[in-house]
Amino acid sequence: MSETPLPAAVGPQDGAAPPLLEIADVTMRFGGIVALDAVTFSVGKGRIVGLIGPNGAGKTTLFNCLSRLYQPAHGDIRLNGGSLRRCAASDIAGLGIGRTFQSPALFASMSVLDNVKVGAHARGRNGPLTDALTLPSSRREEREVDQAARAMLAFIGLEDAASRPAASLTLAARKRVELARALAARPLLLLLDEPAGGLNHQEVAALGVLIRSIRDQLGITVLLVEHHIGLVMSLSDQVVVLNFGRVIADGPPERIRRDPAVAEAYLGTRH
Amino acid sequence: MEKSVIGATFDAPAVDRYPAPNAGTQRWIAALGLIALAVVLPFVVSKYHVFELTMVMIYAIAVLGLNILAGYNGQISLGHGGFFAAGAYTAAILMHRYGVPYWATLPPAALICFALGVLFGLPALRFEGPYLALVTLALALATPQLLKYFDNWTGGQQGINLTKPLPPHWLVIDRDRWLYLIVLAALLLAMRIAANLLHGRTGRALVAIRDHPIAAAALGIDTARYKTLAFGTSTLFMGVAGALAAIVIGYVSPEGYNLFLSLSFLVGSAVGGIATIGGAIIGGLFIEFVPNLANDISDAAPWAIYGLAMLLFMYTMPQGVVGSLGPWITRSMRQIRAQRAAFAGGDEEHDGKGRTS
Ligand SMILES: Nc1ncnc2c1ncn2[C@@H]1O[C@H](COP(=O)(O)OP(=O)(O)O)[C@@H](O)[C@H]1O
Ligand SMILES: [Mg+2]
Numbered sequence: 001m002s003e004t005p006l007p008a009a010v011g012p013q014d015g016a017a018p019p020l021l022e023i024a025d026v027t028m029r030f031g032g033i034v035a036l037d038a039v040t041f042s043v044g045k046g047r048i049v050g051l052i053g054p055n056g057a058g059k060t061t062l063f064n065c066l067s068r069l070y071q072p073a074h075g076d077i078r079l080n081g082g083s084l085r086r087c088a089a090s091d092i093a094g095l096g097i098g099r100t101f102q103s104p105a106l107f108a109s110m111s112v113l114d115n116v117k118v119g120a121h122a123r124g125r126n127g128p129l130t131d132a133l134t135l136p137s138s139r140r141e142e143r144e145v146d147q148a149a150r151a152m153l154a155f156i157g158l159e160d161a162a163s164r165p166a167a168s169l170t171l172a173a174r175k176r177v178e179l180a181r182a183l184a185a186r187p188l189l190l191l192l193d194e195p196a197g198g199l200n201h202q203e204v205a206a207l208g209v210l211i212r213s214i215r216d217q218l219g220i221t222v223l224l225v226e227h228h229i230g231l232v233m234s235l236s237d238q239v240v241v242l243n244f245g246r247v248i249a250d251g252p253p254e255r256i257r258r259d260p261a262v263a264e265a266y267l268g269t270r271h
Numbered sequence: 272m273e274k275s276v277i278g279a280t281f282d283a284p285a286v287d288r289y290p291a292p293n294a295g296t297q298r299w300i301a302a303l304g305l306i307a308l309a310v311v312l313p314f315v316v317s318k319y320h321v322f323e324l325t326m327v328m329i330y331a332i333a334v335l336g337l338n339i340l341a342g343y344n345g346q347i348s349l350g351h352g353g354f355f356a357a358g359a360y361t362a363a364i365l366m367h368r369y370g371v372p373y374w375a376t377l378p379p380a381a382l383i384c385f386a387l388g389v390l391f392g393l394p395a396l397r398f399e400g401p402y403l404a405l406v407t408l409a410l411a412l413a414t415p416q417l418l419k420y421f422d423n424w425t426g427g428q429q430g431i432n433l434t435k436p437l438p439p440h441w442l443v444i445d446r447d448r449w450l451y452l453i454v455l456a457a458l459l460l461a462m463r464i465a466a467n468l469l470h471g472r473t474g475r476a477l478v479a480i481r482d483h484p485i486a487a488a489a490l491g492i493d494t495a496r497y498k499t500l501a502f503g504t505s506t507l508f509m510g511v512a513g514a515l516a517a518i519v520i521g522y523v524s525p526e527g528y529n530l531f532l533s534l535s536f537l538v539g540s541a542v543g544g545i546a547t548i549g550g551a552i553i554g555g556l557f558i559e560f561v562p563n564l565a566n567d568i569s570d571a572a573p574w575a576i577y578g579l580a581m582l583l584f585m586y587t588m589p590q591g592v593v594g595s596l597g598p599w600i601t602r603s604m605r606q607i608r609a610q611r612a613a614f615a616g617g618d619e620e621h622d623g624k625g626r627t628s
Contacts, residue, residue, distance in 0.1 A: 067489050093491030101489075107482035109546075110475070118479045122491030124472045128500055131471035132464045142471060185490065 026075035050232035053242035093122035098187030119184030331555030336508025342546035344501035345481030350410030352533030358513025384510025392502025411533035418525035430524025544591025
C-alpha cells in the first residue's frame, strides 16, 4: 500500500511481549441486567481469539465497550498498555481498533468504494478548509485514499463492485465490504461480530480463508465473535467463552472443546 | 447495534457525488457551455427578467447551503431564513451605517453567519430529525420579531433602504446586469467550494453520519464536530445569499424574512434534489417563479396551485429533479459510450456495470 506517515499494523509476534488488548474486570449493567460481569481476558499480538457464548451472553456488549459506545460501570480496557477509559468513541479507530457490526452497518447511499474510503478517515488529515480549496496536499491524500481503498477491495475480492451502491449488494458482499472498510483504517486489532451470520456454507469457508489472511498477510490481531463453532475452532489460537456475562472458560480450542462447563452452558445446549 | 430509530426517520436520499469515470471531460464541456449561456443570458432578456434571474441565483446559493446540512448531513432545518436574514442585515448595516462598499460586506456576512450557525448548531446536537426541525422552526418564527426588537440597529419595522451599487465606470453595462454578473460569480464559486468540500474526506464524513452515525463514530468520525461544521458551513452560504439579496434588492425589512422564506428554502431543496449541488439551481427557479406563476394561473387560490406544483414534482421525482434525473442521465451517457465503443469495434469500454444489451 501507499506510503503514509501513519503507523502500520504490527506483524504477528510471539514471546513475552505484553498483550495487545487487556480486558480487566469489565462490568456493564443495563438497569437490572448485568450484561458483563467482571470480564477479564487478554488478546496477544498477532493472534486470532474466538469469543463464543449463547445469545445474550454479552459478546456484542463487550464489543461496544471496546468501541467506547458503552461506558462500563467497572474495570479497564487497555490497548498496548494504554487505558481506553478516557477515550471518545471516535478516538478508537485512530488508536487502532477496527470493527464490523452484527448486522452490516454500511453507509447505504454511498458507493462501495466510498464506504471503504470512509474507513480510512481516521488516518486522514484533510480538513474542511483544505477540502474546500482542494490544496495539492489534499489532492495527494485523496489519491492515496483512493488507491488504498481499491487495494482493500481487491484484497476482499470485490474490486469490480467499487462503483455500485452499497445497498445493492448481497448480504455476504455487504459483510465483506464492511470488513474492507474496517481494514482501510489499518487497525492493530479487528473486532468481528458474527461475520458468518447469514452466510451459506461456501461463503463461510471463504470467510475463514479471508480472516486467516487478514492475520497472516496484514498482521492484524483478530477478536472473533461467532456462533459457527467449526469456524471459530479452526481459526482461533485461543477461545474465550462467555455465559451470562461471565467468562467461564479461556484457553486453546482443544481444551475448550473438552471443557465440561462449556459443553453444558453452550455447546451441549445448542447442537 | 441498530441504527437509531430517530435518525432513520427520513429516507436517505441518494447522494449526487459519483460522476461516472471518464465522464470528466464531457462534464467540463457541459459546464463551460452552461456558464457561457449564463453570462450571455442577461443581455438578451429584459431588465426585469435580469432581476428575477439574479434572485434565482441568490436563492440557489441559499438552497445549496441548506442542502449541505439537510441533504448531505441529514439535519433538517426549518429556520434557515433566520441566517439568510442575518446575512442580509449584516450587509445592510455595514453599508448603511459604516459606508462599507457592497462587495466588502460579503466576507463579514459569511463569517458572522458561520459563527451564528456554529453557536446554534452546538445546542442543536441534542436534537435529531423532527425534534431538530421543531427547534429550528422556533428560530424561523422568532426572526422577524428579533429584527424589530433590535430596532436601533435594524431600523425596526421600516427596515433599511440601500443605494444600489454601480458597475465600475469602465464597464458599459447597467447596474442590474452588473449585479447579475456578480451574483453569478458568487454562485459559481459557491458551487465549486461545495463540490470540493463534499467530494472529499469532509463530505464523506457528513454523509456517513447521515447514513449510520454509530458506524461513522466507530470509524473515527467525530460526529458532533462534523455536525456542527455542517451547520456553520450551511449558514455561511445562507449569510452570503442574504447579503447578496440585500445588495440586489436594495432594501431589508423584517417581514421579508418570515417563516415562509425558511420553508421556501426547504421546498426548493427538496424539489431540486436535497443531496445534490446542481439541484440548488432548480430550487432557486422554483422559489422565484412558482409563486408568481401560481398567481397568474389563479389569483383566487395561488397557494393551492403552489402546493399542487410541489406535489407534482415530489410525486414524479421523489429525489428531486437533479437527484432523480441525474443518475438516469449518467446511465444513459454510459450506455451511449459503451455502444459507441462497441460500434468502433474491438474492446468495449469496461467499467463493470451499467451495460444493458
Ligand atoms: N442497549 C442495551 N440496552 C439494554 N440491554 C441491553 C443493551 N444491549 C444489550 N443488552 C442486554 O445485554 C445482554 C447481552 O446482550 P448482547 O451483548 O447483545 O449479547 P450477545 O451479543 O452475546 O448475543 C442481553 O441481555 C441484552 O438484552
Ligand atoms: Mg451479539
